[in-house]
Amino acid sequence: MNTYIKLLIAVLLPFAALSQDKVEGMVVDGGAINTTLGLPGANVYWMNSQIGVVTDFDGNFSIPYDAQYHKLIISYVGFESDTLTVDQPRKIKHTLNPSNALNEVVVNQKRDAVQKAYFSSQNVVTINSAELLKAACCNLSESFETNPAIDVNFSDALTGTKQIQMLGLTSPYLLITQENIPMVRGASQAYGLTFTPGTWVESIQITKGAGSVVNGYESISGQINTELVKPLTDNAVFVNGYANQNGRYELNTHLNKKLTEKWSTGLYIHGNKRTQKEDNNGDGFLDAPLANQINVMNRWQYQDPENGWVSFLNVRFLNDEKQVGQLNFNPDTDRVDQKFTAANQLGAPVLNGTEIWGSEINTRRFDTSLKLGYVFPELPFQSVGFQTSYSLHKQDSYFGLNTYDITHESIYTNLLFNSIIGDTKNKFKTGVTFAYDGYDEMVLTDDYSRVDTSIGAFFEFNYDNLDNVNLTAGLRVDNHNRLGTFVTPRLHVRYTPWEKGSLRGSFGRGKRAANIFAENQQLFASSRTINITNAGGDIYGLDPEDAWNYGVSFLQGFTFLDRPGNVSVDFYKTDFKNQIVVDWENPREISFYNLDGKSSASSFQVEVNHEILPKLELRTAYKYYDVNTDYTAGNLQKPLQAQHRYFANLGYTTEVKENGAQWRFDYTVHALGKQRLPDTSSNEEAYQLGAYADPYSLMNGQITRVFSNTFELYIGGENLTNHTQDNPVLGADNPFGSNFDTSIVYAPIMGRMFYAGFRFKL
Amino acid sequence: MKKIILTAVVVLMATISYAQDKNKKMTFDVNGKCGMCKERIEKAALGVKGVKFATWDIPSHQLSVIMDENKTDAMKIKTAIVAVGHDTKELKATDEAYNSVHPCCLYREDNSDDSGHH
Numbered sequence: 001m002n003t004y005i006k007l008l009i010a011v012l013l014p015f016a017a018l019s020q021d022k023v024e025g026m027v028v029d030g031g032a033i034n035t036t037l038g039l040p041g042a043n044v045y046w047m048n049s050q051i052g053v054v055t056d057f058d059g060n061f062s063i064p065y066d067a068q069y070h071k072l073i074i075s076y077v078g079f080e081s082d083t084l085t086v087d088q089p090r091k092i093k094h095t096l097n098p099s100n101a102l103n104e105v106v107v108n109q110k111r112d113a114v115q116k117a118y119f120s121s122q123n124v125v126t127i128n129s130a131e132l133l134k135a136a137c138c139n140l141s142e143s144f145e146t147n148p149a150i151d152v153n154f155s156d157a158l159t160g161t162k163q164i165q166m167l168g169l170t171s172p173y174l175l176i177t178q179e180n181i182p183m184v185r186g187a188s189q190a191y192g193l194t195f196t197p198g199t200w201v202e203s204i205q206i207t208k209g210a211g212s213v214v215n216g217y218e219s220i221s222g223q224i225n226t227e228l229v230k231p232l233t234d235n236a237v238f239v240n241g242y243a244n245q246n247g248r249y250e251l252n253t254h255l256n257k258k259l260t261e262k263w264s265t266g267l268y269i270h271g272n273k274r275t276q277k278e279d280n281n282g283d284g285f286l287d288a289p290l291a292n293q294i295n296v297m298n299r300w301q302y303q304d305p306e307n308g309w310v311s312f313l314n315v316r317f318l319n320d321e322k323q324v325g326q327l328n329f330n331p332d333t334d335r336v337d338q339k340f341t342a343a344n345q346l347g348a349p350v351l352n353g354t355e356i357w358g359s360e361i362n363t364r365r366f367d368t369s370l371k372l373g374y375v376f377p378e379l380p381f382q383s384v385g386f387q388t389s390y391s392l393h394k395q396d397s398y399f400g401l402n403t404y405d406i407t408h409e410s411i412y413t414n415l416l417f418n419s420i421i422g423d424t425k426n427k428f429k430t431g432v433t434f435a436y437d438g439y440d441e442m443v444l445t446d447d448y449s450r451v452d453t454s455i456g457a458f459f460e461f462n463y464d465n466l467d468n469v470n471l472t473a474g475l476r477v478d479n480h481n482r483l484g485t486f487v488t489p490r491l492h493v494r495y496t497p498w499e500k501g502s503l504r505g506s507f508g509r510g511k512r513a514a515n516i517f518a519e520n521q522q523l524f525a526s527s528r529t530i531n532i533t534n535a536g537g538d539i540y541g542l543d544p545e546d547a548w549n550y551g552v553s554f555l556q557g558f559t560f561l562d563r564p565g566n567v568s569v570d571f572y573k574t575d576f577k578n579q580i581v582v583d584w585e586n587p588r589e590i591s592f593y594n595l596d597g598k599s600s601a602s603s604f605q606v607e608v609n610h611e612i613l614p615k616l617e618l619r620t621a622y623k624y625y626d627v628n629t630d631y632t633a634g635n636l637q638k639p640l641q642a643q644h645r646y647f648a649n650l651g652y653t654t655e656v657k658e659n660g661a662q663w664r665f666d667y668t669v670h671a672l673g674k675q676r677l678p679d680t681s682s683n684e685e686a687y688q689l690g691a692y693a694d695p696y697s698l699m700n701g702q703i704t705r706v707f708s709n710t711f712e713l714y715i716g717g718e719n720l721t722n723h724t725q726d727n728p729v730l731g732a733d734n735p736f737g738s739n740f741d742t743s744i745v746y747a748p749i750m751g752r753m754f755y756a757g758f759r760f761k762l
Numbered sequence: 763m764k765k766i767i768l769t770a771v772v773v774l775m776a777t778i779s780y781a782q783d784k785n786k787k788m789t790f791d792v793n794g795k796c797g798m799c800k801e802r803i804e805k806a807a808l809g810v811k812g813v814k815f816a817t818w819d820i821p822s823h824q825l826s827v828i829m830d831e832n833k834t835d836a837m838k839i840k841t842a843i844v845a846v847g848h849d850t851k852e853l854k855a856t857d858e859a860y861n862s863v864h865p866c867c868l869y870r871e872d873n874s875d876d877s878g879h880h
Contacts, residue, residue: 379785379828381815423814466805 021065025092027055027074039076039096047071047083065089116555116566118502121462121472121492122212123553123570125149127204134651134666135702135716138242138250138272140201140226141193145700146668148607148621148647149206150224153640156522157728157742158324158359158399160288160749161191167208167221167572168601168625168641172512172519173547175211175219178226179312180387180414181369182215186437187393187408190521191363195318197270197295199240199252202227209551209572210490210508213458213474214416214429217488220510220547221574221601231256231266231301235761244755246288247276262304270295277327280751281724283732285742287749289322289361308375308383318365324525325400326735329358336401336736357735359525361397381424385416385431399524400735406518407440427462433478443517443530448540452513454480468496474508482513482538500557500566507550513539514580516592523590526741527731533593543594546577565610574601576629584678585633587687587741597630601638615655620648637676640746642695644673660709664702666716671697675746680730687730687739693746696723715756722752782831785814790836792818792825793849795869802863806846810839 029039038059045052046069055061063072065088072092075081079096086092115126127147134146141162144150153170155163164171176184176192184192204226211223238254249272256266271294278287297316302309323331334356369389376382393408416431433456441448456478464470472492479485490508497503516532517523523530534541553570576599583591607621623645627638637643647670654663674692681688702716725747731739792803800818803825807816812833818825827839844855847863849870860870 378787379815380817381828420814423808424816425808466801466808 021089022062023065023072023086023089023092024062025060025094027059027061027076028093028095029059030079030095030097039079042074042076042079042096044072044074047073116568118496118500118555118557119470119494121470121494121504122506123208123504123551125206125208127206129202132198132201132204133664133704133714134649135668135700138248139194139198140196140204143198143201143204145670146619146649146666147206148605148619148623149208151623151645154745154748155190156525157285157725157745157749158289158522158525159191159322159361161194163190164193164224165641166206166224167549167574167603168627168638169221169574170519172514173220173510173574175215175223176226177215177223179228179369179371180215180225181371181389182218182412183226185218186410186439186515187395187406187441187518188365189515189519191320191361195295195320195363195365196226196228197250197252197268199238199254200228200268200270200297202229202234208553208570209506210492210510210549212472213460213476213488213490214431215414216433216435217456217476217478217486217510218512220512220545220549221572228299229254229266229268231264231299232258232303234266237760237762239760240757242755242757245753246274246278246750248272248274248288248291248755250757262302264301264303266297266299266301268297268299278750279327281726281728281749283727283729284326285729285732286324286327289324291323292319292321294319306377308377310371310373310375312369312371314367314369316365316367318363318367320361320363320365322361323358324361325358326356329356331358331360334358335360335398351736355736357400357740359397359399361395363393363395365391365393367391379419381427382419383417385418386414387416388413397521397524400740402444402524403442404444404517404521404524405440405442408518409436409438409440411436421461425464425466427464429460429462430458432457433476439515441517448517450482450539452480452482454478454483470494480513483511483544486511502555504553504555505551507548509546509548511544511546513544514542516540516542516580516582520582520590522743526590526743527736527738528584528587528741528743529589531589531591533591535594537594540592542580542592543578545579547574547579548577549574560610561612563611563614565608567609568607569605571604572602576600579629581629581631583631583633584639584743585631585636587678587680587683588738591632593632595630596632598635599629601625601627616650616652618648618650620646622646633679639676639678640693640744642672642675644695646671656706660706662704662706664704664706666703667699667701669697669699671695677744677746680744683730683739689727689730689744693725696747697721698723698748710761712759713756714758715754717752717754719748719750719752724748724751784830784832786829786831787826788829788836789824789826790840791823791851792843793823793869794818794820794867796820796867798864799848799867799869802846802867803843803848806842806848807839810834810842813839 027039027042029037040055040057040059042055043052044061044063049069053061053063070085070087072084072086073081074094074096076096117124131146132143141164144164145152151165152162153165155161166174172189175182204224207223209222211219234254234256236256240252242250251271253269254266258264274291280287295318297314300313302311336355372386374384389412391410395406397404413434414431416429418429420427435454437452439450456476458474458476460472460474462472474490476488488509492506495503532541535543537543551572553568555566555568557566576595579595579599581593581595604624605621609619611617625641625643627641628635649668652665656662673695677689677693699720700718701720702714704712704714706712728745728749730741730744731737794803800820803818804816807813807827812830813827815828840850840853843850844853845859847855847859849855
């Protein structure tokens with residue numbers, strides 16, 4: 001017993017001795033409402049020593065005192081660290097204050113604004129938000145101007161709406177999705193891209209060539225997917241204001257809130273307005289529409305990573321009004337066909353020659369979508385996804401004497417299952433799709449209402465040997481009430497022969513029902529008569545469009561002068577088995593007919609990207625298109641399509657200062673070769689155009705001054721060389737006459753334009 | 763009755779003997795430091811027949827795998843990993859295998875998280 005006591009004393013003695021030289025105390029949470037709450041887990045240590053302790057559950061600590069140390073550091077993640085001078089053993093009660101979020105150290109890795117995938121089997125270019133800021137793009141249709149994968153074209157002289165093209169084909173041949181739900185299609189084809197405000201876009205993925213079978217059979221030349229900002233990750237408050245010289249104003253407001261650990265919501269409000277009448281070319285027509293748009297979206301995000309559930313719910317409402325035509329047109333008094341209905345006149349309009357030509361395009365749209373995803377917690381490679389969306393799109397419009405009204409009600413549902421075969425080198429996706437499209441369409445006085453439904457199943461297999469081969473093969477079978485039952489095969493292969501090299505090949509089929517009027521609305525703003533050569537088909541008397549797309553591309557990364565770059569070359573060809581030929585070759589009419597003969601679109605592109613000096617990046621591309629179709633007049637190149645295009649973008653940024661301050665400079669040039677114009681030789685001489693439009697170039701630039709992480713200003717200019725088309729409105733002197741045509745637009749109508757704006761975020 | 767019990771026992775025994783998990787989850791330490799190591803480790807693990815899923819976390823050096831116990835076991839996976847030059851707790855890679863990794867992946871000197879530099 002004695003020995004035990006002795007032993008005990010011997011063991012305890014040093015502690016007793018040391019207990020004289022201890023610093024004891026408590027660390028208190030200064031951020032808590034009850035400031036006497038202890039802070040467990042805080043670090044307490046002597047500066048320049050190995051001696052340190054952690055506070056216990058109640059925030060208490062006890063650290064041996066050593067005369068050689070004087071500075072006691074108390075720190076905790078999320079709190080400001082404090083250094084106390086301690087010269088003798090004593091009791092301490094110390095309050096730690098939560099650190100200001102703005103002073104947090106954020107380590108950012110540099111990410112390229114445009115990322116090209118080296119490893120995926122598909123030729124995908126990702127544009128992230130940094131790239132979208134290079135041009136103060138007002139909406140999605142304008143956000144591709146700094147990127148060579150997509151060409152931006154002007155659709156008509158009236159609305160100046162920018163249409164996009166890929167591989168030489170217009171947007172109807174692209175599948176445009178928003179978070180993988182088809183979006184710009186059917187009635188919204190012409191203006192749909194202008195309905196997504198630029199600030200709502202988080203990133204864009206552009207896939208060239210045959211896409212995936214997962215989202216349907218409609219894509220022919222490629223897919224553009226837009227990811228919107230997410231309530232959980234977007235700024236709590238974001239405001240963007242924009243104004244340009246031509247009287248266009250935009251305001252974007254985002255408000256995001258995290259409601260609980262799992263729920264977040266965001267309210268996004270966009271408005272734009274143009275009330276100023278512009279006519280720089282003196283043709284008596286507005287150069288840009290008078291416009292008014294309100295766009296409101298509410299998103300709900302649910303995230304429960306522990307149980308594997310993710311969900312999004314979106315509700316959105318849009319009201320878009322455009323007025324175009326002659327400068328002094330007043331829709332309330334000058335609308336011509338209203339006068340006719342008022343007078344109950346039938347038959348051909350009798351005009352007295354004093355009428356004013358005008359047009360209004362009013363769209364209301366309601367969208368809602370739900371996404372539900374479940375990842376099996378025990379099997380991270382296995383998941384189930386469900387997407388459903390409903391949209392109601394109502395466009396009421398008239399163009400002079402022509403009335404065009406369309407209501408499109410759409411339902412889309414996709415159920416998707418992801419898993420593996422054996423191991424994660426062999427993945428598959430399978431599922432079913434259901435789509436309903438109800439169209440209520442009045443074209444002049446003809447009713448083209450119809451209902452389309454389709455149901456389909458798909459299976460897509462992906463093999464990745466984790467090294468140099470990646471392959472995606474997909475197949476879907478669909479049954480559509482007008483397209484019939486058909487299969488859509490698609491294949492993508494990527495092979496890496498050496499480091500940073502990526503060789504890809506793809507082929508696939510696409511099939512679609514062309515919405516000839518919605519897609520070619522510019523025809524209404526002309527005196528052309530509509531001519532459908534009825535072939536007895538199911539869609540406007542026409543057959544479905546059917547095409548195969550083949551492509552190869554090669555991407556090689558390199559380092560030149562110690563700085564990174566990449567070069568890519570690609571060639572794609574789209575071969576139409578059937579196409580609805582849109583024939584503008586007779587200036588008195590527009591004809592739609594099934595392809596009889598050959599039609600193909602080939603595109604070749606070389607692109608070089610390089611950081612030529614530190615922080616100075618150059619992106620440059622040359623593109624060649626051969627898009628030819630057998631018209632009734634013979635095989636012709638597609639009109640209003642430049643065969644040669646050159647693109648360059650130069651971006652320079654200064655080093656980011658500690659508070660986020662930075663300068664950014666951007667300059668883009670597009671050069672377009674000559675474009676074939678539709679035949680106007682049968683017009684009177686005054687209304688004839690040449691066979692080709694002259695080559696020209698366009699330049700845009702923008703300077704952004706970031707003052708801090710919360711505020712930035714930008715100014716920019718578009719069309720800096722002030723190149724405009726001479727006579728965008730053919731027959732402007734007599735808009736109700738037979739020569740009137742606003743559809744032949746090959747260059748900007750608006751001259752040099754400057755804009756300025758700000759972005760504020762919290 | 764006896765027969766039923768006997769049958770039940772036999773059936774249960776069979777179930778027990780086949781109660782090898784088809785989706786057995788395991789994690790173990792594997793040394794490495796960067797994205798290249800991650801690729802190499804995961805590829806080696808997935809190369810073992812029966813391994814369905816493998817992901818290696820750079821900062822914690824933890825390799826999580828899901829495997830079919832009927833087809834493989836932890837030792838087989840570890841053997842495959844040391845064969846490409848990455849040490850595990852129980853098995854060390856041979857010097858030859860270790861020296862075959864890219865020079866920037868040589869983790870034995872410096873076992874830090876180097877993911878930010880690659």
